[in-house]
Amino acid sequence: MRSAVAARRPLSDARSWPARFRDGLDAFAGRSPARFAILVFAALVLLFTVLFSLPIASADGTITPLADALFTAVSVICVTGLSTVDMATHWSDLGDVLVFVGVNIGGVGVLTLASILGLVISRRLGLRAKLMAASDTNPSRIHVGPVNEGQAVRLGEVGNLLLTVAISALVIEAIVAVLLFPRMLAVGVPIGESAWHSLYYAAMAFTNTGFNPNPDALTPWANDYLFLGALMLGVVLGAIGFPVIYALVRGWRHPRRWSVHVKITLLAFALLLVAGTLLYILLEYDNPKTFGQHNAADTVFQALFMSVMTRSGGFATINIDDLHGSSLLVSDMLMFIGGGSASTAGGIKVTTLAVLFLAAFAEARGNESMEAFGRRIPRDILRLAVSVVLWGATIVAVSSIIILQITKAPFDYVLFDVISAFATCGLSTGLTASLPPEGVYVMAATMFMGRIGTVTLAAALAASQRRQLFKRPEERPIVG
Template identity: 65%
Template sequence: MSGIASASSPQETLRGFGRRARHLVTSSPSRFAIIIFASLILLFTGLLSLPLSSAEGTVTPLSDALFTAMSTICVTGLSTVDMASHWSPFGNVLLFIGVNIGGMGVLTLASVMGMVISKRLGLRAKLLAAGDTNPMRAHGGPVNESQTVRLGEVGQLLTTVALSTLVIELSVALMLYPALVWAGIDPFAALWEAPYYAAMSFTNTGFTPNAGGVTVFADDYLVLTILMISMFLGSIGFPVIYTLAKHVWHVKRWSLHSKLTLITTGLLFVLGAAVFLLLEFDNPATFGSMDAGETTMNAFFLSAMTRSGGFNVIEMSDLNGSSMLVACMLMFVGGGSASTAGGIKVTTLAVLAIAVWSEAKGRQSVEVYGRRIPSDVQRVALSVVAWGATVVALSTVIIAQLTKADIIDVLFDVISAFGTVGLSSGLTAELPDSASYVLAATIFMGRVGTVTLAAAVAATSRSQLYSLPVERPIVG
């Protein structure tokens, strides 16, 4: 009997592990998402540390491997090593795979892995997946009957995420290949660089496979335009892509989330370019030495890439201090929700702006485009900004103390890390190991998302069946 019991114990252990995993998936999908992302980062850290991954066949130091893995899985684009020369072909393939995995998003990835382990998505996991990927959920508020019916589409939406990633990257690569060849890239080398650039632009990462990066295409408007379009598609988010695919010519049927995302993204793109033109037109290190056409193109490219793209034609350290501050603002906002971009998200900014406008007009509720934005969405928006600002402030203070570097350079790289942008003032490549770990943690916080982290920390949600007396503190 003892032999039978001992023989069955490994099976019981596996079954017990399976039960615990299913409970984790269905009861706390946010926490499960963080575990999955952290596990992927550790896995890629180990793989990138291998001698096979480096061009010189040596072991990559832990700090560099961990930072690169964090930047890859979190589709950030910052690096402590020279990406064009440090990694071997095997290492570059790892980076290519890693950004595509990370680009699918933390919640989407968690939902897919949850389906593999639990064979089904529990109701809470479905609600969470719907909240991040279902455009119907963007109508806001408690889940009503129409949204509950739509929960059955979660599997379809997750499939849409994977297929849209594949189709868009393939299309961008097919457009980039002839453009790269016309730009003077060897046709054989372009076979690798085209899909690499397609993946890095759509996922808003910003790694480049060639020495000099995008600066070699500074005068090639075709390549720059394709990269901007790919970055834009990645930054608007999968809910918007899903809505446009179904109702591209029927604007009235677009969800409020899609309208706010596209309008805010367009406004920031144009306003950002205009501000950069105004601030840099007489700077000889940037736009001052260019003609009108080059200046306009580079202003729009800079505006697009500071939103999360990560590619740069001009050196960030050459910008005026005022322009770097504007770039910090754009990076902090980032792109759309459930997208490959980071930041606090454009819909967060839109909701807060609409709330401020409604308060100034004396309205009792926050309304836009014939829809009322519920108070819980406004509270989430405030929480995201508050937590994001806290993370940026703490990281900036710690790294400034560790490096004694110029505060604008530290702030720029910290916000770039939090917003998973990938632009750098040049500081990141010179960071000591201690500061690189802090910046890596900032990347993780920015990519996983403050709301997801908060949901993971909260073990349970308690409902309060009573209301306390009202008292108004003095505000402002």
């Protein structure tokens, strides 16, 4: 009798609630990867806020205030590098481990990490998992409609990309740590501390976070080209993006076969590095507080280091508030642009800027379409680029106005720290550490919206994807 009743019972009732919860979550993730990403990011921030609040996470064994714990959790998961506490002295060994683990989770990307874990556990990658991971590498996939597969990473290659992400993260951080280790020993750091700090700095460099475990920050190595060069190597490799790393690993001998995305990213990235270096040299060579006391070689190197770190690296050998106002503005622009798409860096991304310039160039020449490296770029990519810039500028503007009203601080300092938060860069004029609790929450929200991506945020906030079955009459407004 029992077996007959069980046979007539609906399958959904017979399944356990964990199974139903898993299926519901899987269905939600498949319907809206953007909303799922925001949900997972928020859950991680909440979890790490609780962990950072624990007495065992602080060096003095006390409970960290909610504002500081929340801000640290957001900064860690969003790989920003800003802090309201002294990261080198406030946290215990457990707190430092939480920071190390958190930045690696946030740097790789939540959806990518989830797909990697699924691949390791099940040894296969389903279509839904591929779609979620692909949305981490290409924002175009969050929209309904066809997606051009002639891009950096095709859907069929997502599995290989995930392996590249996992392996490259481990290998790059290990290489940077090996390079840093002897330089720490050279300044008298104990061997055990050198080993841990080497791994810590390597993770902060590759994830473009910029936290310092040393109370003196980079002061002991301010003129150590090998140490600073290793940090720059980690930052650049993290900032160019995993699709670019994948393309370089797969076909570095055949640059002609690289996709347009890879070529645009590398070219724009290099041009911005050179432009930033030249501008810092020009604007700061006579500033006695920054580069004024250096010789020519040191000035060039320090300017290059600063240009690299505005990609989203977050490390600095000088006090940011000592920069001229003109240099602060240059830094604002470089940070706002950020690094490559699907990377550990923040900002609107270098490809976004490149697409806007290509559109302006095509308009100036009277061409109907944008072209780059012998390929035509569709108009929907331009709309996406414009959306990213407008959403980013709106977030920065609103946050700056609120912080200005709260603190009454100088505008250039507020703008710098707000853009650093939005672009998850981590450089600061010192304003962030002195913010009242209400200002801390505003900056935390700015970091969160900057990291999850303006396009992802816009897609998640949209009530639904609707299909329009008609077209309205066309009329051209006057522009310009």
